[in-house]
Amino acid sequence: MNYLTDKLLSIQDLQTCFFTSSGVVKAVDHVSLDIARGETLGIVGESGSGKTTVALSIMRLVPSPPGKIVGGRIDLAGYGNLVELDETELRKIRGSVIAMSFQDPMTYLNPVLTVGRQVVEAILLHNDMTRSDATARAIQIMRRVGIGSPEIRAREYPHQMSGGMRQRILLAMAISCQPRLLIADEPTTALDVITQAGILRLLKNLKEELGISLLIVSHDLGVVANLCDRIGIMYAGRMMEIGNTAEIFERSRHPYTRALLESIPRVDVGKKRLAVIDGAIPRLTDLPNGCVFNPRCTFAQPECKVTNPPLEIAAEDHKTACLLWKQIYSKEEIHLDR
């Protein structure tokens, strides 16, 4: 049964756990989200939020052991529930329907093969072509992702290229088979500012030219603000708030999101004292009861320490997981954008 309408991917109640010697880590705890065709969704979170595990769960690349998807569905239009598919079927999907690029390209590129060869191999994996056709296509794609003189650069090895170039190669490999969904895990982290801007522009162009859906996983609110139609904020394995980007940035209904937005220094604003979020991210083996954010929340009430808030509709295309959102934010009409 397919519940999807114009939705490409629908995750419902996903639970992914890691079984470690120090206990069970609920890396993804009852997370639901949808990605429509042609839409760009961003998942924002700090370390331990579970955002990368969500991406890996979609790709069914969660290292297992010790990880395992223990519950929920991941429905991909036309292919059913990814959680139930076996390896042979998944291999047909990975790279060709859903593709992924990673944060540290150096770890994912083969150091002893030229980059050109690696893009060609990616193409040949899902396409029945001759090697020379695949090579021509590889050059084309490399040019598409902004690599100048691709015929020459194709002969270089990963270590000879800059960080930005390597990220572009990973993206080239990812789009080489025209996927319908591209997952970019921290595409700009570890890159210099100017190079980052280049990659973001590239992602925007790819999105517009190819009409693909994008899932951007990042800890940087600036990245998702600029690029995504909708965003989800994750913390310690749970989804705190999800909805339209402008709606969330300007009318957030979750204390965590608000606190985060108020604590980030902005280059377009002067030296107004930054708000502070007390405490630290909890260890995933030792999560607080009730709402995961409650120990650090200035609005926490006794019920927050007991009940895990479900995602509730707060406005159109805006859901929040906070028991008290109505009380805290009902009287407001403020715009967070200063």
Added chain:
Amino acid sequence: MLTNQTAAVGLALISAVVIIGSLAPLLYPQGPYSIHLTEQYEKPSFAHPFGTDELGRDVLGRIVWAIRITLIIGIVAAIISAFVGTVLGGISGYFGGWVDHAIMRFVDLMLSVPMFFLVLLVILIFGGGIYTVMLVIGLTIWPNGARLIRTQFLSLRELDFVKAARVAGSSDFKIIFKEILPNAIFPVIVDSSLRIGTAILTEAGLSFLGAGDPSSLSLGWMLNEAIPTFRSAWWTGVYPGLILAIILVSFNLIGDGLNDALNVRLTQT
């Protein structure tokens, strides 16, 4: 560490051996040299579980005493080698430059010479007292440990807490011993346990060839004395050799187990 099965088995074995060795005065108060010429070359029996040798001495009794010598020599030599290896490896890894080069070339030199023959040569020149043996073995088996420590120091010295100590005003030697060494100690321990095995084997070899200390009975010496009667009175050689093998295997198991634990640690940091 103790959950590691390899190390646990090794530890169990060596504990058994150590206990037996330490109980020697109780088990065989007559000492390893008590001669009973009437009982020469008796086969293993209830009275003498491992038989007797050419002078009627109980083989098991001698083994129990010999264990002490073998272990002491091995452990002391390993400690000496750990000390030398750590100091040289630490200085080499920390200072780098020509000091590192010089020490490493020396290490290469030591490693290129067949260790055993070097030890043999030195013993033959200077005589084979038990202390000489321990010292000489200790001074020849350190190169591997030095390399290990050097590698540890090379990576540890780049860490920020070392820079912080320098900014605080700590001298180089204080940094080596108080900042870096405590973090490099685990590989030292791993290496040392493997070195004990090497030391014991070297001493056994020396004694077997007759170059060891005749006045201290080690398992190797027992093998030496068993040479004439290897075929006929096999128990005089087989049993000491077996116990020696058990000791070596147990130290290797401990070292391997610790090594595994070390690798887990290193990949986790």
Added chain:
Amino acid sequence: MTDDLVRVENLTKHFPVESGFMARFYKSRKIVHAVDDVSFVIKSKETFSLVGETGSGKSSVAMSIARLQIPTSGRIIFDGIDINEMSKIELKQLRRNLQFIFQDPYSSLNPRKTVNDIIGLPLEEIGLARGAEKKKRVIKLLEQVGLVPGGEYAARYPHEFSGGQRQRIGIARALAVNPKFIIADEPVSALDISVRSQIMNLLQDVKKEFGLTYLFIAHDLSVVRYMSDTIAVMHLGKVVELAESEELFNHPEHPYTEALMAAVLVPSPRASLPVVRAHGEPPSPVNPPSGCRFHTRCPYVEERCKIEEPILRMIRPDHLVACHLAPVVQLKNMP
């Protein structure tokens, strides 16, 4: 000037690419030009920031000032005395006045030492306190950086603390000997976002309380704007622009500064996507381009830029730029 705390004059740091004994003899030995002829002044009680991307040399400058590296050439004058010419006693005094906060909270604390020993080390080395007196001071410092009750934390080991807490411990260590000057090398880059503002505010508070001067190394312009009084922008070993903070953000003159600012991400959906104002790839510091080192990527490049290296010169009071086109660029930007 008497209120110059640190003067950096013609600082240069080169590294050979191939290390090793025999490498000395290779004629074609490649050299990394980490820092080339950098000069600037840090005034007492100000926060001076060095901004740049990887390869800019900002960390090398910090290391050279802190004497964690010996510069290839140049002078560093601290409180009126040239560091190279300091006597042993004066160097000890220097250690008392100059401290460092490191970027990585996970490698800047010795995992085998207690917090008490970590923070107390400078106290011991300078000879200010030992034993019980040391512990007393450490507890006070812990509380000053927000780790209360200090007594409880002093006996613990680093692995028991979160990243933000470790950074606080690092700050406490830097404050232990009551220095005049602290170099903070990317103190918040390695921290989670929800924790960064805690540390930034702490640094501001502590600066006021202890009357400190900061040299702040960073690559994130948003953080830099929040923290700095004066900013020097570095590119490939050279200072390309130096100005008071607000002046720099309101009137950037160097094309590289302009490119950096155009690329900064603003966390707001209304902000436009960052623009790329520098084409190509960052050159390697091993073979820096001739002339102006930014010329291969500069949108305004002219012939002169490829041949002649621009000098850092004043175009407005308290605003220096190293660009041949600066006066011209200034004209273009005028409303």
